[in-house]
Amino acid sequence: MLFRLAPVLLAALVLLPACRDEKITDYRVPKEKPEPLPPILTGQLPTGDAGGGSASNMAGAAVPTATGEGLSWTAPAHWKPKAASAMRKGSYAVPGENGADADFSITAFPGDVGGELANVNRWRGQLELPPLNESDLPEATTRLEQNGLNFVVVDFSNDKLAKPQAILGALVPFDGATWFFKLSGPAMLVGNEKTAFLTFLKSVKPAAPARATQ
Amino acid sequence: MKTIALQFRDFFVSLKLTVVLLVLSLVLIFAATLDQVNLGIWAVQEKYFRALFVLWRVGEIPVPVFPGGYLIGGLLLINLVAAHVYRFKLTWRKSGIFLTHIGLILLLLGQLFTGLWQEEYQMRLAEGETKNYSESYRNNELAIIETTDPKFDHVVAIPESLLAHKAEIQHPSLPFRVVTRAYYPNAALQIRSNAAGEPPAPATAGVGRKLIVTPLPVTYKQDELNFPAAFIELIGPEGSLGTWAVSTQLATSQTVEYAGRSWRLGLRAQRAYKPFSLTLEKVQHDLYPGTDIPKNFSSKVRITTPDGRDDREVLIYMNNPLRYAGLTFYQYQMDSEHDTSVLQVVRNPSWLVPYISCSLMAFGLLVQFGIHLTGFIGKRRRAIA
Numbered sequence: 001m002l003f004r005l006a007p008v009l010l011a012a013l014v015l016l017p018a019c020r021d022e023k024i025t026d027y028r029v030p031k032e033k034p035e036p037l038p039p040i041l042t043g044q045l046p047t048g049d050a051g052g053g054s055a056s057n058m059a060g061a062a063v064p065t066a067t068g069e070g071l072s073w074t075a076p077a078h079w080k081p082k083a084a085s086a087m088r089k090g091s092y093a094v095p096g097e098n099g100a101d102a103d104f105s106i107t108a109f110p111g112d113v114g115g116e117l118a119n120v121n122r123w124r125g126q127l128e129l130p131p132l133n134e135s136d137l138p139e140a141t142t143r144l145e146q147n148g149l150n151f152v153v154v155d156f157s158n159d160k161l162a163k164p165q166a167i168l169g170a171l172v173p174f175d176g177a178t179w180f181f182k183l184s185g186p187a188m189l190v191g192n193e194k195t196a197f198l199t200f201l202k203s204v205k206p207a208a209p210a211r212a213t214q
Numbered sequence: 215m216k217t218i219a220l221q222f223r224d225f226f227v228s229l230k231l232t233v234v235l236l237v238l239s240l241v242l243i244f245a246a247t248l249d250q251v252n253l254g255i256w257a258v259q260e261k262y263f264r265a266l267f268v269l270w271r272v273g274e275i276p277v278p279v280f281p282g283g284y285l286i287g288g289l290l291l292i293n294l295v296a297a298h299v300y301r302f303k304l305t306w307r308k309s310g311i312f313l314t315h316i317g318l319i320l321l322l323l324g325q326l327f328t329g330l331w332q333e334e335y336q337m338r339l340a341e342g343e344t345k346n347y348s349e350s351y352r353n354n355e356l357a358i359i360e361t362t363d364p365k366f367d368h369v370v371a372i373p374e375s376l377l378a379h380k381a382e383i384q385h386p387s388l389p390f391r392v393v394t395r396a397y398y399p400n401a402a403l404q405i406r407s408n409a410a411g412e413p414p415a416p417a418t419a420g421v422g423r424k425l426i427v428t429p430l431p432v433t434y435k436q437d438e439l440n441f442p443a444a445f446i447e448l449i450g451p452e453g454s455l456g457t458w459a460v461s462t463q464l465a466t467s468q469t470v471e472y473a474g475r476s477w478r479l480g481l482r483a484q485r486a487y488k489p490f491s492l493t494l495e496k497v498q499h500d501l502y503p504g505t506d507i508p509k510n511f512s513s514k515v516r517i518t519t520p521d522g523r524d525d526r527e528v529l530i531y532m533n534n535p536l537r538y539a540g541l542t543f544y545q546y547q548m549d550s551e552h553d554t555s556v557l558q559v560v561r562n563p564s565w566l567v568p569y570i571s572c573s574l575m576a577f578g579l580l581v582q583f584g585i586h587l588t589g590f591i592g593k594r595r596r597a598i599a
Contacts, residue, residue, distance in 0.1 A: 022353070022373035026387050028366045029346075029487060034478055035465035037421055081552050 070108070071149075071172075071179055074203040076196045079104060094183065094193055102185025102193065113178045116141075116152055116171070123167050123182070127158040147205035149174060155194065157187045166190035168197045174206065226296040235293065239286050242268070253434045256352065264329050284326070291322045310582025317574030324567030332562040335486055336546060339494035339515075341553035346491035348559040350484035354442055357466050357485075358388060359478045373484065377444050389473055390450040395457060398429040401443035403463055415459075416445045420468035422459025442481060448472075486559075490519045490539065495527065497555045499548050511548040513555040530557065 070089065075081070079092040090106035113119060120141065121131040132140055144151040149172045157166030164187035172179050181204070183190055183197050225231060246262035253261065262268055263283030269276040281289075294315060304312055335348035356377055360368040370387050378399070383392040396416065404426045406415060415423045427443050443461035447454055450472060458468055458479060466480030496514040501507060512531035517524050517538060528536050536543040540561055547556035 022375050024373070024376070024383065024385060025371045026369070026385065027371075027487065028368050031361075031365060031367055034467040037465055037467050077552075081549065081554070 070207045071174060071204050072207040073106070073200060073205075075104075075200060079196075089179075094185065094189065094196075096186055096189040100186050100189065102183055102189045104181075104183045106179065106181055108174075108177050108179040110177050112173065119171055119178075119180070120152075120154055120169075123154065123169050124156055126184070127156055127165055127167055128161065129156060129158055144170075144201060146202055149204060149206075151201055151204075153198075153201070157190070159187060164188070168194060170197075170201055172204070223296070223300065226292055227300045228293075229297075231289070231293050232297075235286055235290050238281055239283075239290075242280065242283065242286060245280070257434045284329070287322055287326065291319060291326075294319055294322075307585060308582075310578045310580070310585060313578030313581060314575045315578075317571040317576075317578060320567055320571035320574065324564050324571060327564040327567065328562055331564065332560065333486070335559040337492065337543070337557045337559050339492065339513075339555055339557070341494050341497060341555075344491050344493040347485045347487045348557075349482075350486070353484040354462055354481055355484045356392070356444070356446065356460060357478075357480060357482055358392070358470075359466060360387070360475060361478055362475045371485070374442060374481070377442075377446075389475070390448045390455060393447045393449060395445040395447050396427075397442070397444040398427065399442050400430045400432045400440040401461065402428045402430050402441070403443070403461055404428065417457050417459040419456030419470075420458040421464065422457070422468075425459055427459055427461070444481065446479070488539070488541075490517055490524065492517055492543075492557075494555055497548060497553050511545050511555075513545060513548075513557065515543075515557075 073090070075090075075092055079094050082091040082093055088105050089108055090104075092104040094102040094104055096102060117132065117134055117137060120137065124131060140154060142153040142155075144153055151170045151172045153168075153170045155166070155168050158164065165185065166187040168183040168190055170181040172181075181197075181201065183193060242262055245268075246258050249262070250258045261282075265282035266285045267278035267282050268280040270279045271277070298312075298315065302308070302312070302315075335350055337345055337348040339345060354374040356372040356374070358370045358372070360370075362368075368387065370385050372383060372385075372392065376383065377394045377397045380394045380397065382394075385392070406424050406426050415425070416427075417423050417425070422445070427445075432440055441462050443459065443463075445457050446460055447457040448470060449455065455470065455472055458470075460468070460479065460481040462481050462483065464480055466478050466482050468479055470477040470479060493516040494513060495516055498510070498512045498514075500509040500511075502509050510531055512529055514527060514529050515536070516527050517536075519525070530536050530543055530545050532545055535545070540563070542560045542562070542565065544558040544560065545555070546558035548554070
């Protein structure tokens, strides 16, 4: 009996998983509201980095994100977390009036990612502001040192755009990588969130004991 | 002389096979535990346990190097059943062992059915949010959603595996063919710059024209996700409608207009719609006083059915899942600071089997011990008398 039974059992073991083959499904659901695409893709924020110089090449390069020990932070309670992505270590929506949210992103890339000037100019490019020279940097940036981290903080806005936009950004070298914290969106909202942004930066600290901060 | 059939039978009945299989399973579990560092728990289960053989890739060819969990478990099952048919004799004195073995057979079968039929999804809800679907942890789908009807969305969901095979799809609900031009199991999206010398965008429609899609190696780490992406061309009878970039990082908000009808399309986590909906009413996250150590997570949810048969509140917390409509909702993750709760949604038709089999085994051991104990006491009494 078993002689006949054993191959059947074995064949069943082999073939049963095939029952899970995935098929195209077709169904109707009550109307759903689609999630909005990121503003930078829908034209609410300019995508080009006009005058970005070397920064524009950097934006187009295929860069892996930083790995290894990271930074930890505590976000203000009213910032709503969004799903992180392959490029983003953290992502939040900062709610504004009439659904005009600002976007807060945390990214990290190996190395100095082109240096301070290139990155500052990349952000200026996103707001259609002219690039700065190396000599303009000290005036255009604020330096903060806390929790053993040296932040370069910028606050740019462009009121000449059809919808005035602003970027509050900070970059910090940590553990052989550069971390970027960027709050971008409607100028009024970003301006109002500056205190929350600076409080947020104070909460940023190495997730593990720092190995190298500069 | 024994016939081949008898030799075959003796092989499956033998106790030596049991011992060899148990040793093989020990080695398999040990190797899988070590490999968990590289692959993470899910990939390890697929590679070592939910497989007939553990495969190593030599170049492009997968070579079986060790029996997998299904093979060892399957042979153990056959071995145990065969031993009962041909070797063991059911006697009153061995009834406990018999019951214990029945429990073990059930346990093995239960694990097989769980591996084959269990479905695990998740439901992420913000406080006040209502959902009537759960989402797969690992599988994604290309959703082509017709929005022409003002009341309903008509969804055609194409599994990611078909995109990976670059299958050309003609579905009766769609007036165009869906052709996968490129598929990446994990990819980063970057904003395309205006710099000269950049390759042209493969996408000719939608937001993909503004994006560079860079393939990344697939990650197996438990705390990292893969973000698949693809370039999808839609081809109508008159020719191409365009090529769209889709990714799980982009919402299903890109639109297509054709022949007076409208669609949205995008790649998203595979959805399983339910005939009821859950609303998250309140999340609670208790800590032990004076520490950051979690004591309890709980989600107060409201279940409602469209026909009004069910409309009630349920509290889901650790070790107290909600069982409803063949599904089990476990408290899985919580972000109380942002009032978000994630429920694990499991469909496992054989969820009762391990309970039944463990009870049977415990009862069998108790019976066997009882028989021996009464026999021993009887012997002592007779010796004293």
